[in-house]
Amino acid sequence: MASTRICRASLLELRLEDHQGYHDFTRMTRNCFCELLLVMPLICKSDTNMRKAVTPEERLAVTLRYLAQALYQVLEPIYLKIPSTSEEWQKVAHKFFTRWNFPNCLGAIDGKRVLIAKPAKSGSEYYDYKGQNSMIMLAMVDADYRFIFIHAGSFGRASDAGVWDKRPLREAMDTGFLNVPRPAPLPFTNIRCPYMIVGDDAFPLKLYLMKPYPGKDLSVEQGVFNYRLCARRVSENAFGILSAKFRGFKQPICTTPKNVEDVILCTVALHIFYVQNRVGLRNNLLGRILKKKNSILPGQWQSLPHGALEQLQVFGRGHSSGAQAVREKLKILQ
Incomplete structure (x- = not known):
């Protein structure tokens, strides 16, 4: 839980105060990141009585570091067209x-x-x-x-x-x-x-x-x-x-x-x-x-x-x- 809160606070700080740091972490601008959030329906999770779910923004930020299949499912029909x-x-x-x-x-x-x-x-x-x-x-x-x-x-x-x-x-x-x-x-x-x-x-x-x-x-x-x-x-x-x-x-x-x-x-x-x-x-x-x-x-x-x-x-x-x-x-x- 503590690590999740730290991650959430760090992303928020980068987004609001350090544009270059945010770009270095996600490898894109804030506007492009928001556009990529169209994958949200595939990575959105529900809160439980035990804890709050990791937000789509946090999941996408981690995905951009380690990648995931959900991104390809959304981007492929839009960008990869012969x-x-x-x-x-x-x-x-x-x-x-x-x-x-x-x-x-x-x-x-x-x-x-x-x-x-x-x-x-x-x-x-x-x-x-x-x-x-x-x-x-x-x-x-x-x-x-x-x-x-x-x-x-x-x-x-x-x-x-x-x-x-x-x-x-x-x-x-x-x-x-x-x-x-x-x-x-x-x-x-x-x-x-x-x-x-x-x-x-x-x-x-x-x-x-x-x-x-x-x-x-x-x-x-x-x-x-x-x-x-x-x-x-x-x-x-x-x-x-x-x-x-x-x-x-x-x-x-x-x-x-x-x-x-x-x-x-x-x-x-x-x-x-x-x-x-x-x-x-x-x-x-x-x-x-x-x-x-x-x-x-x-x-x-x-x-x-x-x-x-x-x-x-x-x-x-x-x-x-x-x-x-x-x-x-x-x-x-x-």
């Missing part, structure tokens, strides 16, 4: 072109291995190629660093190529279920090109998924294409913000696999909430392109320890002649 119409996809593509100078782009895809403590009685299910226990998360991000698709929970022993092949996003792209716009002319040309996702060498080259030319001995046009494909760094930036904002990713997460999955989904939903409300998103935290020098300036997040987030393993994978032809079309853009 475009479902051709018009919505075209808006995403327009932002990618204006901000990252890459045309017909629907999103940047990336994956991470989230290090975890070895679950009880799990055998080698989570044992990955680096000799650690991990869970794989796969995500697609728009030009505003907002996750528009997220999947978490794959066993660490699964190959990274296999994780992509079995995800519903790949099936939806293959079958046209997402209402992606039809091929459109590249800017200032009459060359028609399909809309696509951009990624790194961990993913296959497909008509709807572009990745860089491999190797170092590249032609000038291939080098320019790889430079333009820096749009894929949007997803790297998003993961960087995620790991810099939430300290739980600084070291292997010690809880059950189901709780790890809940933590990942909840932090992603909170990340979108932060980005949409511009909470703690500093420009110097992000990587960006320097057009005059044709180079990329790393973001500050890259110098921070990432602890429990690791890159996916790169695999050499075959590709169709059609996908190669699309990349050749994109290569001519200067």
Whole structure:
């Protein structure tokens, strides 16, 4: 009881007298915190004859330190929505072109291995190629660093190529279920090109998924294409913000696999909430392109320890002649 009263008094003092301290504790402004209180029906408890219940504000404050499934249940339908119409996809593509100078782009895809403590009685299910226990998360991000698709929970022993092949996003792209716009002319040309996702060498080259030319001995046009494909760094930036904002990713997460999955989904939903409300998103935290020098300036997040987030393993994978032809079309853009 005494500790509850102390906690309640401390939160009240921070809220009324120390705005910066309140922000440091909850990692958001008071107005954003009040907006998040819409989860109140899920975390509100009744008083009893023995004691008064912990208030929703106190529960939410603790949740922001340790996370909970209730937040994801409320935020997911509001903030984590994949475009479902051709018009919505075209808006995403327009932002990618204006901000990252890459045309017909629907999103940047990336994956991470989230290090975890070895679950009880799990055998080698989570044992990955680096000799650690991990869970794989796969995500697609728009030009505003907002996750528009997220999947978490794959066993660490699964190959990274296999994780992509079995995800519903790949099936939806293959079958046209997402209402992606039809091929459109590249800017200032009459060359028609399909809309696509951009990624790194961990993913296959497909008509709807572009990745860089491999190797170092590249032609000038291939080098320019790889430079333009820096749009894929949007997803790297998003993961960087995620790991810099939430300290739980600084070291292997010690809880059950189901709780790890809940933590990942909840932090992603909170990340979108932060980005949409511009909470703690500093420009110097992000990587960006320097057009005059044709180079990329790393973001500050890259110098921070990432602890429990690791890159996916790169695999050499075959590709169709059609996908190669699309990349050749994109290569001519200067």
